[in-house]
Amino acid sequence: MRQADVFRNGQLVGSLIQHNPKSYEFIYDEAWFRNKDLPAVSLTMPKTQKVYKADCLFPFFFNMLSEGVNREAQCRQLQIDENDHFSLLIATATSDTIGAITVKPSNIEQE
Numbered sequence: 001m002r003q004a005d006v007f008r009n010g011q012l013v014g015s016l017i018q019h020n021p022k023s024y025e026f027i028y029d030e031a032w033f034r035n036k037d038l039p040a041v042s043l044t045m046p047k048t049q050k051v052y053k054a055d056c057l058f059p060f061f062f063n064m065l066s067e068g069v070n071r072e073a074q075c076r077q078l079q080i081d082e083n084d085h086f087s088l089l090i091a092t093a094t095s096d097t098i099g100a101i102t103v104k105p106s107n108i109e110q111e
Contacts, residue, residue, distance in 0.1 A: 001017060001018065001019050001020075002017070002018045002086060002087075002090075003015055003016070003017045003018075003105075003106040004016045004017075004086075004089070004090045004103050004104060004105055004106055005103070005104050005105075005106050006026070006041060006101065006102075006103050007101070007102045007103075007104065008038075008039075008041065008100045008101055009100045010102075011032070011038075012029045012031075012032065013028065013029060013032050013038075013041050013101075014026055014027050014028040014029045014032060014033075014041065015027045015029070015106065016058075016061060016086075016089075016103060018057075018086045022055045022056070023053075023055065024053070024054045024055070024056065024057055024058060024086075025051060025052065025053050025054075026041070026045060026051070026052045026058060027050060027051050027052075028041075028047065028050050028051075033047055033050050041060065041101065042058075042060035044058070044059065044060055045058065045060065057085045057086060057089070061085075061089055061093075061103065062085060062089075064089060064092075064093050064097060064098075064101070064103070065085060065088055065089060065092065065093075066092065071088075074088065074091075074092060075088065078091050078092075089103055090103055090104065090105045
């Protein structure tokens with residue numbers, strides 16, 4: 001299991017978890033979820049439920065990844081398999097992203 005923290009303008013929004021290559025979860029942080037003034041992380045994951053599950057990386061996060069030649073260059077330089085979307089996300093979306101969302105590796109140790 002791998003986990004990353006999702007931030008919006010530096011504030012913790014929630015956690016993105018990969019249980020295995022075909023099992024993902026996004027869980028809103030409790031404080032973010034309860035505050036009605038704070039927006040959802042995306043239109044596809046509204047704050048109507050706290051936990052979202054998917055069998056692939058959520059499209060919102062997948063669309064934060066580079067494509068084509070840029071993706072190939074990033075994967076080669078970072079030594080990440082091109083099909084390991086989660087690793088590529090946490091390696092490239094920690095800062096300087098398009099938009100307000102960043103994704104950083106969680107400090108929580110998982111087995």
